[in-house]
Amino acid sequence: MTDLLHETLIAPSILSADFGRLSDEVELVLGAGARVIHVDVMDGHFVPNITIGPLVVSALAPLVHGAGALLDVHLMIERPEAFVGAFAAAGADVLTVHQEACPHLHRVTQTIRDAGSAAGVSLNPATPVETLSEIRDHCDLVLVMSVNPGFGGQSFIPGSLEKVARARGLLPEHVALEVDGGVAEHNVRELVDAGANLLVAGSSVFGGPDVETRFQALQQAATA
Numbered sequence: 001m002t003d004l005l006h007e008t009l010i011a012p013s014i015l016s017a018d019f020g021r022l023s024d025e026v027e028l029v030l031g032a033g034a035r036v037i038h039v040d041v042m043d044g045h046f047v048p049n050i051t052i053g054p055l056v057v058s059a060l061a062p063l064v065h066g067a068g069a070l071l072d073v074h075l076m077i078e079r080p081e082a083f084v085g086a087f088a089a090a091g092a093d094v095l096t097v098h099q100e101a102c103p104h105l106h107r108v109t110q111t112i113r114d115a116g117s118a119a120g121v122s123l124n125p126a127t128p129v130e131t132l133s134e135i136r137d138h139c140d141l142v143l144v145m146s147v148n149p150g151f152g153g154q155s156f157i158p159g160s161l162e163k164v165a166r167a168r169g170l171l172p173e174h175v176a177l178e179v180d181g182g183v184a185e186h187n188v189r190e191l192v193d194a195g196a197n198l199l200v201a202g203s204s205v206f207g208g209p210d211v212e213t214r215f216q217a218l219q220q221a222a223t224a
Contacts, residue, residue: 156182168195
């Protein structure tokens with residue numbers, strides 16, 4: 001299933017879903033064609049908010065994997081290496097950690113791979129892509145944050161498009177490039193043209209009625 005990491009796909013983020021109907025909302029986007037479900041994990045330390053843990057990932061895994069889709073888990077937390085085993089066992093197909101939270105990043109990406117998940121590295125908006133030069137051959141995915149992490153519904157930071165292009169130029173071909181923050185129908189094609197192939201969308205999918213139509217419009221715009 002990790003071949004999906006190299007397709008051009010919208011990855012709905014459950015951060016913006018209705019948590020009272022979480023499985024129903026995930027089922028809606030899977031039925032509409034979603035093949036990557038993005039899960040934002042926050043600890044109240046690395047970012048201001050607190051969200052979910054391995055139990056929610058474990059609860060969603062049968063539904064997501066049953067549809068032939070991936071669980072893409074983004075760890076916006078301090079000391080992520082302490083939780084790699086729990087999230088991998090819960091069913092995370094991809095585990096992405098923040099470069100800023102990992103002084104021993106090479107060790108963490110190896111730990112993720114040893115646990116059976118694909119290893120992702122995320123960069124905050126103020127972190128230059130050039131800092132990836134020593135880790136680019138040791139990860140499967142890079143996530144460029146185009147908003148400051150910690151909140152859904154933020155506006156796309158100007159300059160992120162150029163940063164995505166620089167990241168694509170720096171990374172080996174086999175490393176997937178993901179963007180998270182302010183992804184919407186008006187900019188999704190530009191992001192793909194800049195080199196991104198996985199596009200995290202929260203409020204632009206779950207932020208209104210007719211979730212399936214909103215997802216499909218984004219996916220169409222990305223692949224037009």
